[in-house]
Amino acid sequence: MFTLTYLRRELRHRSRQALLVATGLAVGVGLVITVTASTGAVGSAQTAVLDTLNGIGTDVTATAKPPPNGDRDHAPSDSRARDASTPGLSVAGGASMDASTVDAVARLAHVAHVAGSLVLSEIGPPPAGSAAIPTTTRIDGIDVTRPGLGPYTSATLRSGRSLSPSDTDSRVAVIDTRYAAAHQLRIGSTLVIAGIRFTTIGVVDQPAASGAASIYLPLAAAQQLPAGQHAHALAGKVSTIYIAATSAADIGTVGAELAALLPSATVTSSRDLAEAVSGSLASATALAHDLGTWLTVGVLLATVATASLLTLASVTRRTREFGTLKALGWTGRRVITQVVAESAAIGLAGAALGVAVGYCGIGLVNAIAPALTATVDDPTGTDSQNVAVHLNVHTGTGTIAAATLLAITAALIAGAIAAWSITRLQPAHALTATE
Structure with missing residues (x-):
């Protein structure tokens, strides 16, 4: 009970720092949701084009040559x-x-x-x-x-x-x-x-x-x-x-x-057909595959790094506070538990805010994304098939759950790093530190 009361008091007392960390997590989570949903929408659009041209469930086509x-x-x-x-x-x-x-x-x-x-x-x-x-x-x-x-x-x-x-x-x-x-x-x-x-x-x-x-x-x-x-x-x-x-x-x-x-027949697989797709859809698919992957990885690393730095800076300002608690008998494990619990609460807040940011990003992409086109040569060789594609960017519960786990994990990593650094100090040294 004391831990929860102390946790609630500290979060309320340091609401600005907590909001800053939660905002950093939210931006990262929102970007991950938006990029992941957009990449999935481009992939779904290409699948829809292949289904249109080749038929739903068709893996290979053999055409008389x-x-x-x-x-x-x-x-x-x-x-x-x-x-x-x-x-x-x-x-x-x-x-x-x-x-x-x-x-x-x-x-x-x-x-x-x-x-x-x-x-x-x-x-x-x-x-x-x-x-x-x-x-x-x-x-x-x-x-x-x-x-x-x-x-x-x-x-x-x-x-x-x-x-x-x-x-x-x-x-x-x-x-x-x-x-x-x-x-x-x-x-x-x-x-x-x-x-x-x-x-x-x-x-x-x-x-x-x-x-x-x-x-x-x-x-x-x-x-x-x-x-x-x-x-x-x-x-x-x-x-x-x-x-x-x-x-x-x-x-x-x-x-x-x-x-x-x-x-003597022309054999075309779904992969061959996907490689034959040209137009803006093909460019978007390549961009989503290459840039989307690296952007997601970069955002993940930046989110963890930002949360860690902000949390470490916040905990560093509380050096005398934790030194006093250790002098009163708090063990290193209890200090770590306190800091990690605060980080988990901030992570949950950042996840909720990040989901809202992600939905706003998805809505923005749907509003401004231009219509894409795809052109594929007909297997018979008689003409080319042109398809207009409208992206339908959306996300599911799996992505939301992964984004929430991402925010909490990033916050816990940041809290663990900060708690480990503070527990290395001796109480006497911590009490003499200036805030």
């Missing part, structure tokens, strides 16, 4: 790119693989899930009253019996329903909101693709990216579409295979296995 230009004239007609000026359908990228390849990939030892898709481009006549520029519609035939992988998983259903395994042999379609608005389509509207009629059953909203499909069809229905004059039938074909590895550690192994299994 068109033959070299020199061999294009002798390549099978089903793998040739069509003339973009000729109305009709073509496989995006100009190459496809047998659908049986999907089953072969699924049998690999380190593959957890796999799904194939057939990405098509439909060249249509130019809009009435516009220049003679044909329109291009991106169509993605997805395997509805193997959901969960591919760009379609990043879409959010706005109306109607999504594609399901029961739609395998149905002529139904899910369309993007922008495509629906541009063509005045709604649930139940009829779509005509290469002369085949499809019924719209759902409308989805997708992150803004030029590579997002405007129309999603069941894979079997897409394979039944008539290909253009430069291509054979699409039956039994896929253009892209999306793979989820059994674990993050197996992604490299899966990439190597795919390269051996599909030597």
Whole structure:
């Protein structure tokens, strides 16, 4: 009881010094929270971009590669790119693989899930009253019996329903909101693709990216579409295979296995895709990784050093006080306990104030952070995909708990250093010291 009473009296009597130490801790804690949250937001933004481009949960993508230009004239007609000026359908990228390849990939030892898709481009006549520029519609035939992988998983259903395994042999379609608005389509509207009629059953909203499909069809229905004059039938074909590895550690192994299994395909892992991201998001990611790490370490060291110096200076002014207490019978352990208890109380106050400073910093970053952009080349090689990214900086209970522990630890270290220095003095010397 006496210790608590003495602790409360000393903190109230030396409130200015305690507030100064707590403020130093709060600044450090607030900076750590802000930097950590901002770094996490940039990492989350990059993950969101990869999910948008590659699909949620997709670790590796295998894309059919068109033959070299020199061999294009002798390549099978089903793998040739069509003339973009000729109305009709073509496989995006100009190459496809047998659908049986999907089953072969699924049998690999380190593959957890796999799904194939057939990405098509439909060249249509130019809009009435516009220049003679044909329109291009991106169509993605997805395997509805193997959901969960591919760009379609990043879409959010706005109306109607999504594609399901029961739609395998149905002529139904899910369309993007922008495509629906541009063509005045709604649930139940009829779509005509290469002369085949499809019924719209759902409308989805997708992150803004030029590579997002405007129309999603069941894979079997897409394979039944008539290909253009430069291509054979699409039956039994896929253009892209999306793979989820059994674990993050197996992604490299899966990439190597795919390269051996599909030597003519382009194999892209999530890491390759992340390295291919350019634009301001890539710069922010590199800056957050390099500068953020060093800044956090620097702030931690500065916080501990500042708290130690301020606490040591405060305790040094109390040399006669502690000398008197030791002369009255206080042991060195009791003096250390008293100083450390005061430091712990100041650390708690600094943690609470630092959390408030951290939230203010997060709010400031959200208010002034500019929109970022990311550009990634499409795996098919047909175009580049541009994504606008808005940072959503926030923190969680784990970060708050770590920041609180940081403040208390820094205060305890500072108190322990100061207490150790004061207990080295003999009572007689301490009593003769001037405050």
